[in-house]
Amino acid sequence: MVADDHEHIHEHIHPDEPMISLEEVQKLVLERCGPLGVTAVAVRDALGCVLAEEVLVGSDIPPFANSAMDGYAVRAADTVGGSVELRVIGILAAGSPPPDVPVGHGEALQIMTGAVMPLGADGIAIVERTEPARDGFVRILDEIDPATNVRPAGSDFRAGSVALPAGALIGPAQVGILSSVGVVDVPVWRRPRVGVMSTGDELVDGGVALLPGQIRDSNRPTLLGLVMRDGHEAVDLGRVSDSADNVEAALRVALASCDVVLSSGGVSKGEFDFVKVVLEQMASELGGEYFELAVAIRPAKPLALAWLPRSPGSDERVAFFGLPGNPVSSIVSYEVVAAPALRYMAGVTSPLTRPVRAIAAEQLRASRDGRLNLLRVEAAFGPDGLLAVRSTGGQQSHQLSAMASANALALVPSGETVGVGEPVDLLIFGPLA
Numbered sequence: 001m002v003a004d005d006h007e008h009i010h011e012h013i014h015p016d017e018p019m020i021s022l023e024e025v026q027k028l029v030l031e032r033c034g035p036l037g038v039t040a041v042a043v044r045d046a047l048g049c050v051l052a053e054e055v056l057v058g059s060d061i062p063p064f065a066n067s068a069m070d071g072y073a074v075r076a077a078d079t080v081g082g083s084v085e086l087r088v089i090g091i092l093a094a095g096s097p098p099p100d101v102p103v104g105h106g107e108a109l110q111i112m113t114g115a116v117m118p119l120g121a122d123g124i125a126i127v128e129r130t131e132p133a134r135d136g137f138v139r140i141l142d143e144i145d146p147a148t149n150v151r152p153a154g155s156d157f158r159a160g161s162v163a164l165p166a167g168a169l170i171g172p173a174q175v176g177i178l179s180s181v182g183v184v185d186v187p188v189w190r191r192p193r194v195g196v197m198s199t200g201d202e203l204v205d206g207g208v209a210l211l212p213g214q215i216r217d218s219n220r221p222t223l224l225g226l227v228m229r230d231g232h233e234a235v236d237l238g239r240v241s242d243s244a245d246n247v248e249a250a251l252r253v254a255l256a257s258c259d260v261v262l263s264s265g266g267v268s269k270g271e272f273d274f275v276k277v278v279l280e281q282m283a284s285e286l287g288g289e290y291f292e293l294a295v296a297i298r299p300a301k302p303l304a305l306a307w308l309p310r311s312p313g314s315d316e317r318v319a320f321f322g323l324p325g326n327p328v329s330s331i332v333s334y335e336v337v338a339a340p341a342l343r344y345m346a347g348v349t350s351p352l353t354r355p356v357r358a359i360a361a362e363q364l365r366a367s368r369d370g371r372l373n374l375l376r377v378e379a380a381f382g383p384d385g386l387l388a389v390r391s392t393g394g395q396q397s398h399q400l401s402a403m404a405s406a407n408a409l410a411l412v413p414s415g416e417t418v419g420v421g422e423p424v425d426l427l428i429f430g431p432l433a
């Protein structure tokens, strides 16, 4: 199977329409975006945020030398040759203070993982390598070297060192580190507040019966999902009909309440495509910037961008991404243009996704349209351990079906065919099978 039915491979280039490359659009957008500002959030709310300042370690972690295993704390010198019997002087649980008396010659202290290393002892014999001996004694089977199974104080983090650098993306392990260090409120870059609206007279919500000409709004739930997936604050701005007044009213509400606005539809060449018209007019009226672009990618060619002052004279700019209406186009436009901008605003310093090299498991064909084709593919590791890609089906921009089973976009330049076994670049956005 090829990436598309042959009849759907488009062979038309419109030389009259100047197009801008994806790289140029990404540059244009990132030049106009930046981190939104620093805020303090509770550690448990910081997941997915970017640390705005480095976090230092106040005191050693672990705070004290402790046992790495359940077993017996011993004096290594007592175990030379192995198979020695030592007198058990007590038992120590994690969380208990160590005994005041040190472990003496010929003695052992039964100890649990995480319990404080007692004075006198310098190694741990694991319980699996011990045997019961005469009453009150234990047999240590192996010779124990000093420091065996002992975790020194500060062996994870030293007091005064950097626990996490500024710019660290806070994942689960980072949340753990911040908690270990004792941080309560974390300085992070604020999450962008991202409004999502749909435009189109044909759209309805929910399960109502469709009247002739109507379709259900799929872009808004999808885009809200993408924003949430990426850890930003998603705001549902609803559905707007195709009238300049309604679009303007909705965009003005968005301008007052969001950092970024994602709309879908109304940016193409149709008579009722008002998003681009209104954005342009608002930009000139409010003193903002407006770009009506034809991006040299398939899908997701049309794109309207604007940066508008939040209020007259304000330095604060709200970014508008007028994404195309076709469902696959709006997703692809989000992934390659809006998502990097949002990551950048959220404090990620290198927000662009780098392509990964894979092998075509079947022929992939790009339309000859002067555009970089972003084909919906499934990337999976083959038996040879290499990442291999197959088309997930119909590649037209209304076909969400192929998008849903894709975990990557294969980048195939206009008019090129990637043969079976040949290399192809991928943008991966889903889990790899």
Ligand code: AMP
Binding pocket: 198, 199, 200, 202, 203, 215, 216, 217, 218, 219, 220, 264, 265, 266, 267, 268, 270, 273, 324, 325, 326, 327
């Ligand atoms: P437009 O860019 O507004 O001309 O829309 C292009 C195509 O995408 C048309 O077929 C629309 O019906 C469809 N479309 C626009 N918005 C949505 C939406 N929110 N959900 C599903 N399809 C949409």
Ligand code: MG
Binding pocket: 199, 200, 201, 242, 265, 266, 272, 273, 325
């Ligand atoms: Mg429309």
